[in-house]
Amino acid sequence: PLAAYAADHPNLVISAADVDAMQGAIKQPGRFRNAFLATQSAVDRALQAPLAIPMPADAGGGYTHEQHKKNYQLMYNAGVLYQITQDPKYAERVRDMLLAYAELYPTLPLHPKRRPGANNPGKLFWQSLNEAVWLVYTIQAYDLILPSLTDAEAKKIEQGAIRPVARFLSIDSPKTFNKVHNHGTWLTAGVGMAGYVLDEPEWVEQALLDLDKSGKGGFLRQLSTLFSPDGYYNEGPYYQRYALMPFVTFAKAIENNEPERGIFEYRDGIVMKAIDTTIQLSYDNLFFPINDAIKSKGIDTSELVLGVTIAYGQSGDPQLLDIAAKQDQILLSGDGLKVANALDAGQEQPYTFKSFAFRDGKDGDEGALVVLRQQTDGDQALVFKPAAQGMGHGHFDKLTWQFYDRGEEIVTDYGAARFLNVEAKNGGRYLAENESWAKQTVAHNTVVVDETSHFDNNLKVANQNHPDLLFFHADDQVKISAAEINSAYPGVRLKRTLALVNSPENGKTFAIDVFDVASSQEHQLDLPLHYNGQLVDTSFRLQGFTDNLKALGTNNGYQHLWLKARGKPESGLAQVTWLNDNGRFYTQSSLMDGATELLFTELGANDPNFNLRSEKGFIARRDGVSSHTFVSVLEPHGQYNPSKEFTLEAESQVNALDHQRVGDLELITIGTKDGATQLLAYHRSKGIAADTRHTFKFGDSEYSFTGRAKLFQFNN
Amino acid sequence: PLAAYAADHPNLVISAADVDAMQGAIKQPGRFRNAFLATQSAVDRALQAPLAIPMPADAGGGYTHEQHKKNYQLMYNAGVLYQITQDPKYAERVRDMLLAYAELYPTLPLHPKRRPGANNPGKLFWQSLNEAVWLVYTIQAYDLILPSLTDAEAKKIEQGAIRPVARFLSIDSPKTFNKVHNHGTWLTAGVGMAGYVLDEPEWVEQALLDLDKSGKGGFLRQLSTLFSPDGYYNEGPYYQRYALMPFVTFAKAIENNEPERGIFEYRDGIVMKAIDTTIQLSYDNLFFPINDAIKSKGIDTSELVLGVTIAYGQSGDPQLLDIAAKQDQILLSGDGLKVANALDAGQEQPYTFKSFAFRDGKDGDEGALVVLRQQTDGDQALVFKPAAQGMGHGHFDKLTWQFYDRGEEIVTDYGAARFLNVEAKNGGRYLAENESWAKQTVAHNTVVVDETSHFDNNLKVANQNHPDLLFFHADDQVKISAAEINSAYPGVRLKRTLALVNSPENGKTFAIDVFDVASSQEHQLDLPLHYNGQLVDTSFRLQGFTDNLKALGTNNGYQHLWLKARGKPESGLAQVTWLNDNGRFYTQSSLMDGATELLFTELGANDPNFNLRSEKGFIARRDGVSSHTFVSVLEPHGQYNPSKEFTLEAESQVNALDHQRVGDLELITIGTKDGATQLLAYHRSKGIAADTRHTFKFGDSEYSFTGRAKLFQFNN
């Protein structure tokens, strides 16, 4: 077979020049050689098992499914080792497997476990997504061993396996192939890469531009649509890292074969942005667990290892090496070698996590996922989510937030209710409690109206609506953002402003929350705060349900909450303090109107199978109002060190909180026991010019500032 | 002042020869120099504050209490720095403080916050214990700066401060000074060390032998009585590490002044044993949290840093360096220098944690704290507690156990209910829930009869009784121990055998538990198991209390347990599986009689102040029996790795469990799904000879073994 695109094989993710470099590198001590030896030893062990190309029978998780997965992973690794070592045993195993697939594939009907009526069946696998993943790996393996094959062998493999699979995934699966969706990306990546190897430019064109080459579907459209202009994927970071894989793989193959396409420059460098945004959406190596997310997933995931490796190959950005060092996995590729060499030479520089509003939606106008960060008193991150729903894995959590401090999640998001692959837990799939709890609004830190979730849990409506980002601003002392949504509940406007501030004078940090609810009718408004730690103190009397617990409600997640205690603080300041495992105290101080109740809850009611974690929260409840503003400030303080036997500042320093509206300005004042007062002033309107000057009177004096917001400090 | 004991000052923990060595060491790079620079910078900062010797007013935690504590710590550190640097500023600050104390002390009445009627008041502090700690530090500081003082200064300090304090703590506090108790150790250490420095051999004699030199009290009697022959301190490791401090300090001072006393050889080397046992009673750097213990306390505690440092100075044992490396704190002393140099030279060897029965009681015949360990499949430790009560901080937990695996506590002990120094939590003292929950029998993993705690919570009776250790045995495959107690409940014998085994054939590990209860009357028997993790599955049907929880009982700790679900498994095998945060599954398989219920609980009822952690457990309950044997096996298995997206062996491999008595032998068989059967055979009687041969019939064959126990494996 002759390739028009490239004179040499391989030339997908790994090029012939990469191979030369890798052959040299494994003779030198270092990270690359270590990775090579580890892979070689694993593959050598795997080669001792006989070939197993079973007749497809099982769905995901079953034997035949897992065996075909193992096969493509082994073929890929053996192909790489063949190129590096030129040892024929590696090529021979790949060849034998491919020949066996070439025998098997033409005989296969649609998979017996395909979902009835679904338009995405596979043949080797129960769905075409897995078949496409098989092709993405297998075409690379084929490309890697092609030089070792006779023409007859190559012809048989292409005719019996590669071409039929590519055809099945394209012409025979037009809906999935053309779909502007992550599944489509896998199909187009597999078929397009096969086009490069088999010298079928038409396949590449179809992969890039839709089967009819209209540009309505295909890889370029996916790149234009599935990520926002800021590289945000609207299912959130957990699925973003998964979605990355075919994008970066195919992009790298395009770059190697047709550099003139400038794929990495496409749409202002969207591939690189998507990789970087995935990193940005993490704290302490773990992804923000918004939407359906398993909380232990982090930046060392294999998809992001590939992403960072390829991105470093493109940009040579030494900050990416900081991430690569944390991932601690070197890939056997040309880019992997670059990463290994740079790490061996100690070239990494600290990666900069930034405060940023990652706009959502293909045009960047469907809300945003906002991250506010500061490092003045420990590493803090505030995640604010006026993002779009994000399809089926999205949660009904408009305007929710989370807070991280000193390595721990302090104000929490439950993530997904799932024990991945644990058979006893609903077969390892999402649990029923993912719907009944994790997706519900009350499971989040945002307002619930009348004990009903946003959009009344209607996914279709949710997908059609999104919050509007009103503003985002970040300077040294103040990071602040606001957003609103009118569609979560009929006739109700929800508007939230969150700020992360630090005082240069006394070093204190605060997260400030102003949540406005406005409606023409009276409602019950609940604002939950899910916290991580042990309750230490409340500034008001609690009535505990100490020997009999009942569920807080009957539906929309409320049925899963035990009501443990309630209190109705007097008008003024109400404080709740807890102690996190990081040894720090956190106090939430709220402005109370005397009519708002605080309900203390623990998760776990109506959970007969013990599927839920016992997490804690408290809910500010204001009933019978048409509009209300919840104002609170979260304050990290002190230290609990029982090991060294000292405890510092276990009590909140906040002793006053006030909120005023003066014209278009909002003024939040926080008084502390040291006699200082922090005043956060901000302009509430959308789109004010950065050089606009605002003046306001406070007490007996006049103050002014320019732009969005400013933190003032007074000392008594 | 002239010293008869030593020609040179200093000569307590630090000798003049040590000073020479330290002066040389700080000129070389390394751990010692780093520690010196860190201390110097901290002391230099502290010296910028003016002297503060306030009139005593506050109890523990209050300002004057904390200031006098800071003073003695600063005097000690400044004294050390004076010796090392010869910089007079350090000596001058110590001198000035001591002169101020010499002015103040003679004017002081008993402390205003002393406990009314208690016989242990202080003057500087609310209790004489703190006054003794002040003297232990201060006499060392004085010894360190003595060479810098004029005779007049020395005289004034001795007359105004040292002598009055020493007198107050000895002749004026005879009850506490003579008491064979940890408080007495501080007093004798302080007074004895003052005797060395002030050349008062009579004080030393009294410190060693009681005020009347009868040997009925004093340091030697304390060494003979407060530790068991195995160096176990009967309040448990949390208090043992605290108790160590005056023992090792005074012992080192005795060794430096009167090596002919052979204090480190006294009672077969009890000081060294006490240090080593403190280390042994830890897992993953944290102490076993038996009795009143704060769970985050571990081997890096300052008391054990001193202990390990002095022990290394005595023995030069390179395994102690392994612990010193984990402690990562170098002391500025001669022994500290030895540790630093050895660590700089990389001389540490892995510390050996051993399986051992640490006998309790001064003569070693009051039960034991038993530790079974194995490293065949991760680092495992089983703690079995047939120990004596251990006075006021002891828990009513006879024969309880804990299990650790792969870095985590799997079968748990609550430890103490306390938030140390957190004012909002009962002033930082032990919480009411320490009595109502943490000390109660149901808070532990041992049998509760008729919902009443051991000894009916009567501490006096508890202190007068103890379990008997029947046997302890450890070989490569089997670690096993048994103990019994007849006094925890009137007319009831509790006997428990715990074994930790590993199969050489299939690599599985099991913790096996056989708990016999025998009585002439019918009782309700509860055997709780407190576990750490998320419930994954039960092999039997659970009836959940899903929308209404009630407390399980009204007293003896039961009032704090929510009853979340109950089940009555059929006769045969009942299995409960949970998943720990270490990513491993744990299944407890119990032999059921069809009449035993399993009650699933969560801690937190009747806890209006949210003082308790929400821990999980299940209780095997058998009602209306006069005798019963609980048999169960705990099996670690599989791996849950959601980050890498794989789950291995989430299901128990155990599918059969049997228990037979054949003559004096007990036979436990565990069948696993791979077709193997593990048979643990052991002889139940006390004191059998190691070479006794036992023969038994099992199935159709005859088997035999020698000694205490053997693990057999059959394959079907």
Ligand SMILES: [Zn+2]
């Ligand atoms: Zn969520």
Ligand SMILES: [Zn+2]
């Ligand atoms: Zn206990």
